[in-house]
Amino acid sequence: MTTEPTNPFASPTADISATGSPEADQAYPMTATAIAVIEDVPETHRRKVRTLGMRFLLGLPNVVIPIGLGIMFYTLAAYGPARFNLGGNASLALLVISITLFFAMIYVLTNAFCQDRWWESLLRKQIGSRPAPWVSLAEHPSEFVTLTSTQPKSMASFQLGSNEAEIIDIGMLQLDKTKGEMVIECDDRRYRVPRRSLLACDVQQIKLQSPWTTVVKIACQTDEGPHEFCILPADIKPWLAFTQRYRKKQAERLAHEIYELPETRSAD
Secondary structure, three states: OOOOOOOOOOOOOOOOHHHHOOOOOOOOOOOOOOOOEEEEOOHHHOOOOOOHHHHHHHHOHHHHHHHHHHHHHHHHHHHHHHHOOOOHHHHHHHHHHHHHHHHHHHHHHHHHHOHHHHHHHHHHHHHHOOOOOOOOOOOOOOEEEEEEOOOOEOOOOOOOOOOEEOEEEEEEEEEEOOOOEEEEEEOOEEEEEEHHHEEEEEEEEEEEOOOEEEEEEEEEEEOOEEEEEEEEEOOOOOOOOOHHHHHHHHHHHHHHHHHOOOOOOOOO
């Protein structure tokens, strides 16, 4: 990690202390020789996509689908045997089949909805309306990602279970091999992370909304010191039988691509 506390040529940055400041004595496997820049999106375009209302709307299928299927299969299991004059063994078989179909259809239907595709579509439209976005969606390949904290958030006393990380933003990520930098245009902030500003880039598991999730943990040097965040690649194939294995492969792929960016000085 660089021994210089500040960088005199760094641009004004957003207040990032709330979500990414590591411990003062944190050790990193890489040495930074450049500065990453993290800025707020202009006020008129900030937080226009991942609003509370849109989060509720896109999360509604995950509630409505299980409830609707539960009512349907409960009715089938409770009244089917009497309606079709089924005996004890047949009734038990109907119950087992109903439970199996219930969980199978929940998995298929909730994953078929694919929240990430909706978020990506909304975010692309918002970025396209911005006067000077840091990413060029029309000219260069980009991918939708979710940014999360690296540290667990404090849970209320009435909540059960251990602490979890939290989603802090959604964005479109581009890897510029010419300038040797990663650029992320988010709903709330913008990140320009040169390869030479990286302090760490590795694959880890964090507890995010209960299940353990594989992410790419990034640590980079800013003019305010080291900053950490995690990148969760989009679930573009959520119907895969081995979803966790697929997510791990996606995270490993992205981490490798970031790590392999050239350490050019053209971004300075």
